Each structure stands twice: as C-alpha cells, then as structure tokens.
Amino acid sequence: MVEVAHIGVVVTNADKSLNFYTRVLGCQVEDTYQDERIRLVFIKSGQQTIELIQYKEDPAGARGAGRVDHIAFAVTDLEVELDKLRQHNVTLLFDQPKVVGNKKIMFFAGPDGERLEFVQKI
Template sequence: MYNVAHIGIVVKDMDKSLEFYTTVLGCALEESYQDERVHLAFIKAGQQTIELIQYQEDSVKVRGAGIVDHIAFAVTDIAAEMDKLRQHNVTLLFDQPKVVSGKKILFFAGPDDERLEFVQSL
C-alpha cells in the first residue's frame, strides 16, 4: 500500500488560495515553485501535504485538470472550527455537522468552490 504524498488542487488565484489555506485552515507553506506555465505551492496540513496548482492560461488549454472530490481535515472541536469558518464568511455546505459512523462531519467550500471537510471523531 502507498502513503499519500500530497493532494493536488487546481486553483484560479494562488494568492487568494494561500491566504485561505494558511489563515482560515492554519496550514503552513512549505515551498513554492513558479515557471512560465505553472505556479505551485506545497502546504502542510498536519502530517499531509497539499499541492496548490495555478496553471497559466495557455497551459490550461494543453492539459486539462482532473477532479478532486474533497479533502478532509481531522479536528478536535468541530463547533469551534465551524464558528471560525463563519467568521471568515466561508460557505458551509450544510448548516450543522452531521453524525456519520461515529464521527461528526462538516463540508464547506474553498475559494474555488473545492469541497473541503472537517471530521471529528466521537
């Protein structure tokens, strides 16, 4: 079995996305790279790495991006995290956390409408 190295998410505005992931979600920027076709930012979310990818306009036409359904973040207090999301005017995909298989879950939208999730074990 392989360990996940990172999850790649295509974003429209790197600055806006970095601000969201670092300020709202508390991720830390590890490294970034930019050339004439792409801007990459690797951010740390706990033990996982997320790669934010902003393609230059011409590169998008050459290579279409795949779809990532969602990224889930483990939290210890989903109610407090939900309050933080509301303070930052983040779109919640449902009003209250749901309980599923002994966990509370809450889906919300990132700056490019990517689906993100908080998971709290009960």
C-alpha cells in the first residue's frame, strides 16, 4: 500500500495563501523551495502536508487544471471554526452546515477559490 505524501494546490500568490492557511486554519510551515520558475511552500495540517505551488510565469500552468475537488480538514467543534472563518471574511459555500451520515460538514473558499471543507464527526 502507498501513503499520501502531500496534496498540491496551485495558487496565484504564495504569500497570500500561506497567510490564510497559517493564520485562519492554523497550519504550520514545514519546508519551502524556490527557483526561477516556481515557489513551493509545504505546510502541515495535523499529520498531512499541503504543498502550495506558485508558478512564477504562468499561474494557471500550461498543463491545465488538475482533478482535486477539495481538501477536507477534521475539526472537533465546527461552530468554533466557522466563527473563525467569519471573522476573517472567508466565503462559506453553504448557508448552514450540512449533516452527512455521522458528520457535520461545511465547504468554504480559499484565497484562490479552492474548495476547502471542515468535517466534524457527530
């Protein structure tokens, strides 16, 4: 069996995205890399790593869009986390959290419109 090493998300402004993921979501910087064509910032969310990818010349990337639909973050208290998002004027994608089986969920938008999700087991 293979294990996920990280999830890569193309962003238009690594600094703006890094600020969002660290200040709003509480992620921590793990590593960085930069050369003349790309800037990479690896951030930790629990045991998982997210790679923020900023292409310096073509932010959309010549390869086109990927197929990742969203990134979900496990939370213990959805309402507390939603209050934090509201304080930072983050766009929520539902009016109210939804119950799906034994979970409460809420989708929201990241700085580049990437779909993110909070999941709370109930």
